[in-house]
Amino acid sequence: MMLRVLRWLGIAALVIGYPVLAHYTNESASNSNLGALVAIAPLVLIALVLAWRSARRIVMLGMLVLACAALWFGWSTLEHHFGLVYWLQYMAMQLILFMTFARTLVAGRQPLCTRFAEAVHAPLTARHENYARQVTVAWTLFFAAMALISTLLFFLAPLAVWSVFSNFLTFPLVALMFIAEYWVRRWLLPDTQNMRILDAVRAFRNHSARPR
Structure with missing residues (x-):
């Protein structure tokens, strides 16, 4: 313990x-x-x-x-450009998440959020499957936007401003996305109101930990 x-x-x-x-x-x-x-x-x-x-x-x-x-x-070169290393790390994380969701939207594949929904609320109705696909699109756009905002701030704003965004705002924005999706789901799919935010988090964690 x-x-x-x-x-x-x-x-x-x-x-x-x-x-x-x-x-x-x-x-x-x-x-x-x-x-x-x-x-x-x-x-x-x-x-x-x-x-x-x-x-x-x-x-x-x-x-x-x-x-x-x-x-x-x-x-000595690294000392003068260490900020670039931070940015590349951040971009790599956001692009990996972007591709994780985006590649499942290709024709013939099951959208990632549909897999999550099936893990906690199977079987799914056609309406629920359509909603899960739209959520997958939303998360794809979210991570694309995070990568774009990060890039614009890094190259157009002081490094300290970019640092506030990447180090202190990323996780709150992700949490806000989960909360927003939860309330939209309760509104559009009232039959799934017993599903909690943590259910989606656990589904994502279990999918990430699953051997490929």
Whole structure:
């Protein structure tokens, strides 16, 4: 029990602490060294986990060491452009989410939100299936808009302004999207009023964790 509590506290500290630290480094040019370190830390950590789990662990770890050496030699350049690393990470996340929803709208495929709805409210009526497809379109447009707004702010506004949007407004906007969809669904599909917002969140989480 204690280990579970500590794990969730660690996750909460990471989720809250990393955006705060990232924004702090974006506020002032004097934080360039820390900014570069914080910017590449997630990439190095993900690469380390993937290399460790790889069937060719030694080879992949060796390549990671070489990549870290290249970062060391190019550190001065990274210090001057660490904001670009933040933006690329953010764009990668938004584009992956965009493609996750968008590719299911191709003819012959089942819209992603239809899968979610079936997981918590099967069988679906034709009206419900049509609604789920429209929700999939809405989420696709949402992540496209997030990527577009991020790009415009990054290139046209001060880095600190972009940082507020990416670090502090993204999750509230996602939560607002869930809440808005929930109330629209209650209005358009009154027969599904027993479904809760957390049902949709769990369905998305279970789909994301499912082996491909």
